[in-house]
Each structure stands twice: as structure tokens, then as C-alpha cells.
Amino acid sequence: MQNDVPITILAIESSCDDTAAAVIKDGKILANIVADQKVHEKYGGVVPELASRAHQQNIVPVVQAALEQAGITKNDLSAIAFTVGPGLMGSLLVGASFAKSLALGLNIPLIAVNHMQGHILAHFIKDEEEQKVPSFPFLCLTVSGGHTQLVVIKDYLEMEVVGSTLDDAAGEAFDKAGKIMGLPYPAGPIIDKKAKEGNANAFQFTLPRVADNAFSFSGIKSSFLYFLQAQVKTDQDFVQKNLNDLCASIQYTIVKHLLDKFRKAIEKYDVQDIAICGGVSANTHLRSSVAELGKELDKNVFVPKFEYCTDNAAMIAITAHFQYKAQDFSDQSVRPQARLSI
Ligand code: KG4
Numbered sequence: 001m002q003n004d005v006p007i008t009i010l011a012i013e014s015s016c017d018d019t020a021a022a023v024i025k026d027g028k029i030l031a032n033i034v035a036d037q038k039v040h041e042k043y044g045g046v047v048p049e050l051a052s053r054a055h056q057q058n059i060v061p062v063v064q065a066a067l068e069q070a071g072i073t074k075n076d077l078s079a080i081a082f083t084v085g086p087g088l089m090g091s092l093l094v095g096a097s098f099a100k101s102l103a104l105g106l107n108i109p110l111i112a113v114n115h116m117q118g119h120i121l122a123h124f125i126k127d128e129e130e131q132k133v134p135s136f137p138f139l140c141l142t143v144s145g146g147h148t149q150l151v152v153i154k155d156y157l158e159m160e161v162v163g164s165t166l167d168d169a170a171g172e173a174f175d176k177a178g179k180i181m182g183l184p185y186p187a188g189p190i191i192d193k194k195a196k197e198g199n200a201n202a203f204q205f206t207l208p209r210v211a212d213n214a215f216s217f218s219g220i221k222s223s224f225l226y227f228l229q230a231q232v233k234t235d236q237d238f239v240q241k242n243l244n245d246l247c248a249s250i251q252y253t254i255v256k257h258l259l260d261k262f263r264k265a266i267e268k269y270d271v272q273d274i275a276i277c278g279g280v281s282a283n284t285h286l287r288s289s290v291a292e293l294g295k296e297l298d299k300n301v302f303v304p305k306f307e308y309c310t311d312n313a314a315m316i317a318i319t320a321h322f323q324y325k326a327q328d329f330s331d332q333s334v335r336p337q338a339r340l341s342i
């Protein structure tokens, strides 16, 4: 590969309910477009069939907008990247088919990116400002709507999952608690906002007892549900009257469980740099708690910018950039995988 030829990649992310496209040139993001899907709000969760249809409608305009924002045409591209998994199969298929056709039409390489690696490598996205990045090896708490993992990152494309959830993911715990309180999907950001006005000690929910390297959120959800059912029997307006306190208390419990496990893993793996990523890493209480934990344990803490926490294509683009440099390309037979480990 010649050094003077720029590496310009178009990356597409369509694993769940966001249709996203980004352009990266020599590791620097030139465009980052996300179209979210409001259609799921009233259903209390993502409806896979509706998500695929919305991706189909959004993908061409989103890619066009990304190319325009980057100030390039498709003929300037060196490769096309897409999310190969994990995710919803119907959603992944839309991005994969689009990326394959475009790469074939332009006769350029195709790069299949793991969504979870993308969340982690979001820490290496370079945009306008100079920023510090984690040094290898580092430990990352990956918390999204579909995953909760502890990952040791040894190099850009060399990662090991050292802990994970036995049942629900942290984002699911937020969303399900929100659904129980009658909040729209996704409830995580709403709970975060309301919690700021509430008392986190108002109500106590039992913390799960699981192995050091495991998380579990289904018990928290059940105790929250049973508690509310009991309260509503005596006061129908209990949730409305106590909404901010309920949000603060459930958020405190979820974050406490995450932090307890993160602390144990930091001690065990003895790394100097620690990070969080994924949609739930946008949570303000988690962000400030991890910053405090880092101070207490004398570790360097890395927290992504808000726009790179929830699903986006910039994280797929930076991962694709490292894969391009490693010549990690896929052929047209590559198939999306709903379940895919790091
Ligand atoms: O990473 P992401 O965008 O999609 C997946 O890969 O799953 O994560 C979405 C999840 C949702 O469950 C959403 O409620 C949660 O991230 N989330 C938050 C916040 N922002 C997004 N949870 C708590 N507090 C937030 N501020």
C-alpha cells in the first residue's frame, strides 16, 4: 500500500434501530449521520420488522448525506464497511446488502465490522480536537441495549471478553424499568434526566449476587416490578407522584451493580487505563461514578463523547480503518450474524 494514497472509507451501521453512515479519511471522521427511528417509541421496544423497513427507506438518503457532508463522491472511496453483527438479522441484512452492492459496483474492498468492537474502538475516533486515547492493554465496560461486557483490549483488533451478563443487558434494564413506569422507548435517557431531580436513596432494590465476572439485571427488574405493583394497589398515582425518585433509585441500583463488577475486574486485571462505551455510557450518573472510581484507584478514565456512545457509524468507520490497515477484507459471500462475539 502506498503511503501517499489516502484511505477513505464509507461505513454503514444498521444493526438495530438507527440507520447510520460515516466517512473516514486516514483515521479522521469527515461525516457522521444518524437517522433514528421514532416508530418504535410507542411499542416499548424495537419492532424488528418495522426496523428493517425503516432502514430500507433511510439508507440511501443517509449515505448520500454522509458523502455530501464529507465533500466527496463515491469514486473517492477506498472501501465500504458495514456492521456484520451482532444485531437484528433483518436490520443487518439491509446494511450488508447495500454495502456489498456498492463495493461490487465500485470494485473496491468490503470490510465486515463487529458492532461491539466498534463501540470499544469509538475511543480512537479522531475529530476536530486533539484528544487522549487509552493505551493497551485497557479494560472496557461495554454497556448497551443488547450487551453488558467486561473486555480486555490488547490491541486495536485483539480483544477478550472477561465478563458478561447472565440475562438482560444494562440498557434493557433501563428500558424495561421505564416501560414498567409507563415511559416510552428508549427509557434510558429519560430516566437519566428525571433522576437528576430525584432522591437516589428514596427506594432500595436488592442487588444481584452473581460471580465476580458476571452481571444480572433480571432480579433488579422483577423487584422493581413487584414493588411498584404493591404500591399501586394502595395508591394508583404512586408512579406519577414518585417518578423522579423512582428513576433516581433504579438508576442508582443499576449503576451500583455495574460499578461493583467493574471495580473487581480493574483490581483483577491490574490495568492502568479503564474505559466505558455503548449506549448506557451516555448515562451521566455512570460517567461521574466511573470518573470517581478512576480517581480512587488512580487509573486513567476514558469516556466517549455523547455522540459516540449510542449507535453510530463513526465507530464502525474507525474500526474499518484499522481493519483496512490490517488488510482484513471480506468477499461477497460474507453473511450477517445476529449473534457474534468479539
Ligand atoms: O449502544 P446502543 O445505542 O444500542 C445497542 O447497541 O444496543 O444502546 C442503546 C441503549 C438503550 O437501552 C438506551 O436506553 C440506553 O442505551 N441509553 C441510556 C442512556 N442513553 C442511551 N441508558 C441510560 N442513560 C442514558 N443516558
Ligand code: ZN
Pocket (backbone or CB within 6 Å): 115, 119, 144, 145, 278, 279, 310, 311
Ligand atoms: Zn450498539
